[in-house]
Amino acid sequence: MTNILAVECTHEVLSVALMCRGRKLERRGGGWQKTAESIVPLMDEVVSAGGIAPRELDAVAVSSGPGSFTALRIGMSAVKGVAFALDVPLLSVPTLPALAASLPADVSGDRVMAVVGSRKGEYFYALYRRDDLEAFRWHDEVSRGGVEDVAAALQDCAGKVVAVGRNLEPLRTVLDAGGVAGVNADFFSAASLFDFAIRAYAEPCRTGAGEVEPDYRQSFGSGGA
Template sequence: MTASHRILAIECSHLFISVALDLGGRVLEERADAWQKTAETMVPLIDGLLVKAGVALGDLDALAISSGPGSFTALRIGMATAKGLAFGAGLPLIPVSTMEALVLAAAERFDADCIVPVIPARKGEYYYTLWSREAAPAWSAGRDISFASAVDIAALAEPFGSQCVVVGRELAGLRQCCARSGAAVSNADFFSAEALIPLAQRTLAAGCLPDPASVVPDYHQKFRPHGKKS
């Protein structure tokens, strides 16, 4: 069995902040609800977790950061904080796709053929992907992430009926749309920094580590004329 590395993971893409510490197979985690105060909350949360674990930042093998998509401000602050810690401690920084971590965590939790993870974008619109057990290897290679309205996502899920689960947070609009499609809708309260660790462990074991300076948030946004985002 491959040895597990000591990794600190940070997840702050939307709604709450969480940090998780993998101590070679034993995972500790802390969460904070002050999502709008990411800058003030994140470092004390990390410091508290390290004290609780009895380790120093320099004792770790790497840092992992949820890279997006998600809140523009929270992702930017989270990435800047992670970069500062990584440079200061001389540690590798591993960006982990928020969508990939969410879909794989959901796939372990739900016995469904199809999972549509969603992350809020503008009002009534979401980043999403479609994952199916049958096409899982191809999805892992492509990781196709798109952007659509709640109505369009419900239409995408409808052919799968009860074998599809739409999972995410801030789902009021999607619940209404999916009620007619037969797809289940579930809140992603289970998703946190701990879900980043398996992907970060895989990347670290493969040795495919980016230069920390090159790591940037993956906003998945383009800009329309007159300041409108797409």
């Protein structure tokens, strides 16, 4: 049985999850502003709750972005430290396909638009076919733009589309105009990374922890989220 510690800190809420002995445990912290002070205690807490020693971890997984610049930087630094200290693989999981794949199965739709807030009224977004996500196939064409850009991307889509993300309210008018259901992604967390992490762990050639980098997608000024 593979023991994996996962961290999701790309936007809004920090979460840490452990998969071990056939169980999944999770702890959630505060907003991204508290990532630095919360991430290590949460990792310690969830590993302890799982009843295993840190040395029993087989790998560490992290959502690699895009998302909050500050939280990504802090989160990536913390998980790299764990991976190096334990000499285990660091599994990088792209945030947008993981977010799209976390959409509950009972929500109908051929395609999923995953949306993560950027800054100043802008968003990172990408469209995925659900059958591609189920087969762990996806493109890396992530876009960034404002409400009008999201609207244009939706207009170009064929088939039923569902949008998933946190705080979709600013996009509500656009979604309603396009007949697109918007699903609040409160369910997206570190535990959502496990399917992708298991797949990555099984790969014969994995990227070394020192080579894994956050997907910032943009430059932020000092203090930017």
